[in-house]
Amino acid sequence: xxxxxASVLMALSxxxxxxxCSREATLTPANNASERQRVNGLGDKGWGAAAEFExxxxxxxxxxxxxxxxxxxxxxxxxxxxxxxxxVNEATHSQDSLKAWFANTVANFGAEDPLILRTKPxxxxxxxxxxxxxxxxxxxxxxFVLANESTQSAHSVKLNGRFVPLTTRLVWSEGxxxxxx
Numbered sequence: 300x301x302x303x304x305a306s307v308l309m310a311l312s313x314x315x316x317x318x319x320c321s322r323e324a325t326l327t328p329a330n331n332a333s334e335r336q337r338v339n340g341l342g343d344k345g346w347g348a349a350a351e352f353e354x355x356x357x358x359x360x361x362x363x364x365x366x367x368x369x370x371x372x373x374x375x376x377x378x379x380x381x382x383x384x385x386x387v388n389e390a391t392h393s394q395d396s397l398k399a400w401f402a403n404t405v406a407n408f409g410a411e412d413p414l415i416l417r418t419k420p421x422x423x424x425x426x427x428x429x430x431x432x433x434x435x436x437x438x439x440x441x442x443f444v445l446a447n448e449s450t451q452s453a454h455s456v457k458l459n460g461r462f463v464p465l466t467t468r469l470v471w472s473e474g475x476x477x478x479x480x
Contacts, residue, residue, distance in 0.1 A: 341453060347449045350424055351456070374414075377397075385430060411440065411441060415466065418444065445467070
């Protein structure tokens with residue numbers, strides 16, 4: 300059963316640049332107005348310290364997911380802890396069982412719902428790339444990484460050779476519940 304996106308509002312939130320840049324970060328200036336500046340490493344630990352990022356432009360904001368009707372759109376949240384362990388709905392998954400779970404989800408509901416990868420700051424980059432690769436292989440097209448304190452100045456993170464956008468919040472309107480910490 301496919302869910303239409305009329306019920307999802309992409310709201311915007313303000314995010315400032317500069318917070319979270321590590322001392323070792325290497326800034327690559329944009330060559331033209333259509334390119335983003337890139338930086339290697341934001342923060343001092345985990346995936347943020349190891350990844351390449353595209354930065355938000357001056358005055359640009361992150362997209363937030365505001366779910367107005369969960370019967371029509373169901374954001375899928377995949378948690379990765381500091382050891383790289385994968386959890387979906389409080390159930391721990393191996394990469395193989397996650398592949399099977401994704402295949403079942405895509406077969407039953409399609410691959411259009413937003414897939415949010417929620418990490419801990421210490422999550423290793425290879426674990427995040429592994430899950431992003433499994434999601435891409437399953438056909439998910441709306442993949443986001445939930446930004447943390449050290450990565451909020453970034454627009455997107457390079458995972459498996461492509462830039463995946465960051466989001467700052469996921470909100471259900473019925474209860475005002477937010478997954479941002």
